Amino acid sequence: MAFRSSTRRALLLAGTFGTLVAAWPAMAQQAQPLPPGSPLIGRPENEGAMKLAPVAPPPIPATAEKVAGVAEKLTVSKGFKLEVYASGIANARSLRIGDKGTVFVGSRLLDKVSAVVDKGGKKEVKVIASGLYRPNGLAFKDGTLYIAELSKISKIEKVEDNLDSPAKPTVIYDNLPKDEAHGWKFIGIGPDNKLYIPVGQPCNNCLPPETHGQIRRINLDGSGMEVIAKGVRNTVGFDWHPVSKELYFTDNGRDWASEDVPEDELNRVTKVGEHFGSPFCYQGDFPDPEFGWGRSCSEFTPPVTKMGPHSASLGMRFYTGSMFPAKYKNAIFVARHGSWNRSKKFGGDIVAVHLNKDGTVKNIEPIVTGFIGPDNNYIGRPVDVQMLKDGSLLISDDFNGAIYRLSTSNGKTASR
């Protein structure tokens, strides 16, 4: 109906303003002037900057040969080596390891959770749950796998005993918003034996409802919900310090403010209910051009470090193994998925964040680099890291549907 009437109107107008509309296609190419105060002022209006788009991984995994080629192109820092652990797992995202060594793999764009099992050195990939909606987040505790979909948390008990015919996930908590934007979840179980669940801002930059922009925790039966952090834009990775037991989390800064500001954050929660700034203040010292008016960055908890502009710092784990050299003990390994909202891509690597004794940040050291090729395109994109029992570190790549394994070059426990 709408089509017919608008067609008629257009034909009518075409007759009336024939000469005027003839010039229209040329006008259509011209950029609109930015309104006063627009956060986009200062954005370079060149062709490169006007061509920024999120990079969507293909729904079909890369072939084993292609993944092997990617692993060869990546650069590892001295003393480390990288190999392909498994391939053929489309959109491989969050990683968790079971008590019996099964590697569980979540997915954001597809509907499946997979399990990788070692059969005499050969990796076998099984789909253990399907028909799920954005099952990005996973947690594992006492034989039970917890799965976070967009708006519900479910569990599969004794999952490793039944990998070939696992039970359907049963829902434990679904009092969650259904927003798509930043609705996919990373989850984890803390030293307090509670399940931590983020609820992202449902937008790039907006004043979110009270129910959003936070990290919650619940008991493992779904009861006792409590908000433990506010002003969180979109965290897709967190873990607890092995000694202080404090929660550290990555948070992704807003887009379209500028190429270099704000940077992503690494935060530390020292008390329940702390506010980390979003959308009023980003990166601890950048008052938001839209929502920062009348507010001050000093009202909010600043990050322990900035993680780079648009770097998409996602999965992170404290390193507690003994394979890597001693200086990595209790350092944080972070997967930086890499930017889209930036002309020259940034991130696309695994970094180690070294901490001081007081929990503040000493420095950031690149460990695996080269996911961004010399032509400014991705050859892969790291999402999450997970330590194996031997102290080596798995890295998921949602672009190629693959998992890599980082170990020390001699493959042995490092001497102290």
Next chain:
Amino acid sequence: MRTLVAGVALICALAMPAKAATFDEQLATCKACHGEKGISETSEVPSLAGMPANYGLIQLYLFRAKMRKIEIMNDVAKDMTDDDLRLFSDYFAKLPPPKATEPADPAIAARAQAVIAKNHCGSCHNADFSGREQMPRLAAQREDYLLKALRDYKSASRPGYDATMDEVIRPITDADIADLAHYLARLR
């Protein structure tokens, strides 16, 4: 209008062979609804000519996995192999794209351009709306399909492959959607 759409859908469905064997037979099925040259003359069915191959492949995948639910397309894609997904999306990507024949209403076009500038639509879909990678071509697409697609994003009845459109569509009103559909369908 609803009867008309249902009728068209039925004709399309009848054009489908019971069990498609060859590429040409399967292609005939596609063309029955999407047009002989990939330019659709069917209500609410998109033109596919010149559609970026990545977009086509992703949509076919979503239809096959029933993650995007349109019964006819779920049936068509059901038995497709990964190679089929590539074959069909590559085929339509190479066809010459549709061309708008009538000009846009200048007042509507001006409003649409303001919405486009504010929401960075051209940043992903390209300034000429030719699309690229996973982002569809929108220039000279059928107006009724654009209306439906945008409204489906808005109501979350068509969740995007990733959540980009779901985020972008948030501040866009139904009046904006009508303006965008009118303008983009006539974009040359």
